[in-house]
Amino acid sequence: MFKKDKNKDSNNDVKQIICIKWGSKYGADYANKLYGMVSRNITPPFRFVCFTDDTTDVRPEIECQELPPLDITMPTNTLGKWPKSRLWGETLGDITGTVLFLDLDVVIVDSLDPFFEYGKPDDVVLSYNPSNPLERLGQTSCFRFQVGSLVSLQDKFKADPQGIADKYRFEQRFVTRNVPGGVKLFPKAWVAHFRRKCRQPFPLNYVKAPKVPKGARIIIFPGGLYPTNAIDGRYDKKSANNIKDHLKNLKQPKNLKHPLRHLRHFILPVDWVEKHWRE
Template sequence: MKKQIICIRWGTKYGPEYVNRLYGMVSRNITPPFDFYCFTDDPEGVRPEVSCLPLPDLDCDLPKTRKGVWGKSRLWRKDLGGLSGPVLFMDLDVVIVGNIDGFFEYGFEDDVILARNPNTPFERLGQTSLYRFPIGKLEPMRQEFLSDPQKVAETFVFEQRFVTRRAPGGIKFWPSGWVSLFKWHCMRQFPLNYFLPPKLPAKSKVVIFPGGLNPPDAIAGRWNVRSPVLPPFRHFLATFTKSRNGSVSEHLRHFLHPAEWVSRNWRE
């Protein structure tokens, strides 16, 4: 199977350095040859090894919702940048920690394969932070979405649920352990989080960061960009003050030491 990696970047939330780091991590953890594409509205500052392609039209107004990254629906079109065959999509804020050849060897070329979302154990739900699909196979989903974007967004809430439930032919999941969710698989539970740094699961190849905690936060040792970086004892004392982050249990669970392994891997 040809190794094709794609990512998408629009707006100003993520700068070109995110694309450059992602390419660097891919190049260190894959057996060549491979092709790396970024669909973007601004190629300025992206390293020359990345093939920047124009951001596809959305062909509708984005649904008015705070949840779900529905702009990713651009990637479901059948005429995606002239590409063909299976592509491996990666969010810009993933951290690659092991060899990713297996993501091109597992399953069949026509499969749609997602990471498993452990936050909903009673729902067979995938994560689209890292998923593989053949170009054009998801076009029926795109047409369904375009028929009433607001209704689809309200019905499924997250685009990953829409992909999980409506992908033609159904979906598969990556083997257990290949993809780790930082908040779920890496962060220590209270009270161990006050004494030990986040762990890197032994079988993990890629760590994904859905939600508000991103690699820079893991490196700094904070729950999100709005959280102050405090030593363990001061963070614990803040539990009993107005500076507490959420409820008592949330504040205690949200402390984390800096994750050195994230800093070591998340680089150009």
């Protein structure tokens, strides 16, 4: 059970949710569905701000603001989402105070209120990253911070963007290790990694659909498996969406080299993702 700060009454605060959308990878439908999920899973008042370079077809309830300026060349050939560094500046549009950042491709399955009540208002709080269990690592798919509190991170990054990306690989590792005073992590159960915590182990993945883990509030989708794939029952956009074709693909040379891996990489259609991931 999380501990609520006794000096903070979140019901009297405007809860501020932000996201960032650049380029063409995610269309307006991702922002629109994220807003829909937020609005169904939060106690008002709240505001929802999308920093974007393209407002086409974004629903009117969303406050669209320009991408925060950052005059650098973004790193190349890196796995991290380094354009998120735009959010680390001294100012962030017209927003001040506490913000909760969410990736566009998360699925919200329970109330977001506790994310604003956890810890102290000026804490930088990341979701737990299960990818490296021996490393205390946060995940920036969902994290809370005070606007202006990450300026030192942006300054370090601006000084050597490619060098920082090469050293840390992922922006969440850079954030975890460099926030002044350190970061805190939300309770592990609150933010669940779809591939690691929701999908069934082999061979149950052929008879049972992925589940919502106990205590989960947000499901994140790193690693090329997106909500659209989960709804269709595909492990990724190139995978088969039925058992017959998936097993048939085992004969492909690349899959014969790692047969167990291929057998594990199958999911049945996930109806609860379709239920929650909508406008």
